[in-house]
Amino acid sequence: MSASLHSHSPLPSANGYGSKSVALVPTNNVTTKDGVTVRARIDPTLTVEDVVKQLCLNLKIKDPPVMFALRDEMDDLVTNDNLRKKIKTKLNLKYAHQLDLLEAAEIVEKLSIRDDKTLKLALFSLQKFIREEQFANEFLNRDGLRELVDVIYASHGNTLAYALTAMQNLMDLDYGWSSLDDAFIFKIVQILSSSSSLINVCRPATAILKKLVEADPVSAPGPIVASSSRRPPVVPPGSVYRYGFYVVFEQMRKEKGLLETVVSSMMLINSLLSHVNNTRWDEFIAELDRLNVRKAVIRLMSSHIFEDLTSCILDFQANIIRVTYRKKTTLVEPDVETSHATMLKQIWTTSKLTETLDENGENLKWRKLGFDTENLTREFGDVGVLGLDCLRNFVQNDPDSFAQVVLEQISRPEERRCPIAKASNEIVELLSEHWAIFAPGFHTLALNFSLRMWNESGAAKDDFPRVIALARSQVKVALRRENVRPWHEVEQDFLECEYRAVRDRQMKELEQEDDLLSKIPVRNLRAKLYKESYEFVRQQRIQCLLQGAWFVNAIPISSPVLRDTVRRPTRPWRFLRLDNGLKYLHYVDSAVKFPVRNGLEDLPERIDISLVNEIATGTCAPPPNVLRDHSDLPPTSPLVPSELSFSLLSAHDGSLADQIAPDQSRWADWTDGLNMLRRDSGHVTSQETAGFVQALTEIGLKIKLLDLSGEKVEIPSGLVAGAPPTNTEFFFSELM
Structure with a gap:
């Protein structure tokens, strides 16, 4: 130097x-x-x-x-x-x-002074310097955490916002704040509940609660000693991983109306959903259902800030899938769970039926609503609590109409009655197959459609599978492009279609589709092959990232730079390559493209993949005279986004990279490859990748079916379990 x-x-x-x-x-x-x-x-x-x-x-x-x-x-x-x-x-x-000795001591001293101007200046510096580990260590050694907590208890307005931000930044360390107690957590809960209009206060307060929720003992790094199989793991003394969902939710329950305040905070809701424990699962999910958190998410998606929440929305959808799957696999046990018994009582009371005895002297109750037996655990076995929830929602949607439908069916001869409850469960199964995320509103529409088809077709008991097949056909039609169709059009497809039109269309569908493909084992096989094909394409895309490629350094459309000031950059080309650990994108900028050696020696710069929250497409334009397609643009032409452009966006630092791919294939490789690196495996952006996955699935399915059809193997529509063994003198065969 x-x-x-x-x-x-x-x-x-x-x-x-x-x-x-x-x-x-x-x-x-x-x-x-x-x-x-x-x-x-x-x-x-x-x-x-x-x-x-x-x-x-x-x-x-x-x-x-x-x-x-x-x-x-x-x-x-x-x-x-x-x-x-x-x-x-x-x-x-x-x-x-260095800040560790001088500034830390000075700031800790100023925190004890209750002069608002002095306090603000100290906190403004603290929220920045606390990110530096040496300074943070000295701050903690001088009892700065206690002083900061005292300030949070006594402050309001901007002073409180600065103090909360400083605490949030301090909690980025995985040590030093294990002394935060229940009283402090409750204080943050109160601040969040009473300051909903102050965004600069709510944002760090929400982030602090999120940190505490995620500081669960099971998330602690390194070896953890479990005290027993039924108790949570024990963490070492002084560890910050001693909080978690239970600790935070206990304080949230004390502040009435808090969830209403934070329901629009996607960050905290996602954190709570990801860490809710079994003890409070039912209570928490029921509270979110009561608050209709899904509608709050829909409002966010329709607002102008949705683009900033894309990652949070995707995480929320993944959490809802997890919640829905858990409900579907949770048994209905009215003799054990009070909530299950309560929902069943609501359904029965609304039906206005009376319990009687059948010809064998046994109770005749739920069979009147369409179940085959009185064993509700068995009847809801395939759809679980999700099925019970949907039936209860259907009943509550229009209680008078439900009672009228029940009365109409019960007045018919037994063979002509539509099994309402059984039909409800079938609709749950049908929609669960169609969507990764399940919507009760669609369940009501589809179930009402099934009841109408039953009546218009004059169906009898043996016709139940045929009516459900009609419903399956109508769901495919009504929910086509459901993400862009207005709700009233979806309702119209269910409410105004005639039985004859639905039946004629279904017959044409059956002519075009081999009946073999509709069998449950074949559908299950298709789902398995789809997962395998997706993983194959994912690995291929990641291999493209590992090989690396040249891109053009692009100009973001949102850039405030005027078009007539844009000049050809001195280094318009960038070579990107993913490291073998799949953690960093290494790159080099250059005036010209040159042969890049294997490895990372030629790539001195890097981007941390964990900082990338979203891969946005169509976001930037090429600099002038770099790409031939844009070389004839006059100097005053507006920047035009390239279809082959993409940006790597972070949550706080804006764009980490703005690139333009050389062709459509390379664009698909990298945008989908980067998306597939997400911990939830991301999502597919390009039609090219989606088409590859679908084509591989269909080819694999046809090969499997050719093997079966060539041997003339009969594929059953379902499997029926035989009678259980009468004794223990049996063994499982190893032959498959």
Whole structure:
């Protein structure tokens, strides 16, 4: 490294470069603690520690280098991870004292002063400096956490917002805040409940509760000692992983109306859904159902800020799938669960039927509503609590209509009655197959449609499968492109279609589709092959990322830069490659494309994949005269987004990269490949990738079916379990 004063008086070279090499190193302005600005050429391959030492040597500073640090003009600490970037962008740097001893002690002292102006200035600095580990350690050692908690208890307005943000940033550390108690958690709950209009207060308060929910003992890193199989794991003393859903929810329950306040906070709701434990599962999910959290999400999706919440919406959908699956696989046990008994009582009371005895002297109750037996655990066996929820919602949607339908069916001869409850369960199964996320409103429409088809077709007991097949056909038609169709059009398809039209269409469908494909074992096989095909394509896409590719560095459409000021960049090309650990995208920017060697030696820069919250497409335009298709644009033409562009967006730092792919195939490889790296496996963006998955699925299915049909194997529509063994003298065969 070499440096010279701003007056251009030279200082000795300290990096060993000759004059030709020095000219290639960027020059940065460095301001010393005395306010003197020098121009320094800093070798980007050095560590920050070495840079500080050489500055001390060149500037003849007598104090030991360990007392100093480098900061940028925003007072952010320069580290080994960001040194190269700050040097290359020629940011102004500061040569300042380390913060750990001096500033930490001063800020802790100012927190105890209840002067609002002094407190605000101290908190404003604290929320930034607390991110630095050395400063944080000194702050904690000086009992700063207790002082900060006291400030949160006593503050309001912007002062409270600064204090909460400082606490949120401190909790990014995985140590130091294990002393936060129930009283503090309840205080945060109260702040969130009473300050719903103050976004700068609600945002950090929500983030603090989210951190506490996620600080569950089971999430603690490293080995955990379990006290027993029925108790939660025991974490070491002082660990911050001692909170979790139960601890936070216990305090939330004390503040009435809190969930109504936070129901629009997708971040906290997702965290609660991900960490809810078995003890409070039913209570919490019932509360979310009562608040109709799904409608709140729909409102968010229709608002102008939806694009900023895309990742949260996808996480919420994944959580709802998990909740729905759990309901579907949870047995209905009216003799054990009070909530199940209550819902069944509501259904029975609304039906206005009376319990009687059959010809064998046995109770005749639920069979009047269409079940085959009085054993409700068995009757709801395939659809679980989800089926019970849907039937209860159907009843509550229009109690008088439900009672009238029941009366109409019960007045008919037994063979002509529509089994209402059994039909409800079949609709649950049908919609569960159609959607990953289940909507009770559609269940009501489809069940009413089934009842109408039963009446219009004059169906009898043996016709039940035929009526359900009609419902299946109508669901496919009514829910086509349901994500873009208006709700009234979906309702119209269910409410106004005639039986004859539905039946004629179904007959044409059966002519076009082999009956073999509609059998349950074949549908299950298709689902399995789809998962295998998806994983195959996913691995292929990731392999493309591992090989790497050249892209054009693009201009974001949202950029405030005017079109007539845009010039061809000096380094318009970027080569991107994913590392073998699937954690970082390494890259290099260049004026021209060149052969890139295997490995990462030619790729000095990198992007942390975990920081990428969304892969947005069609977001940016090519710089002038880089892509031939855009070379004829006049200088005043507006920026036009490229169909082959994509951006890697983070939650807080905006866009991490803006690229344009050379062709459609490369665009599909990378946008879908990056999406598939998400922990939930992401989603497919391009039709090309979706088409590959579907084609592989259909080819695999046909090959499997050719094997079966060639052997003339009969595929059953369902499997019936035989009678249980009469004794224990049996074994399971190893032959498949």
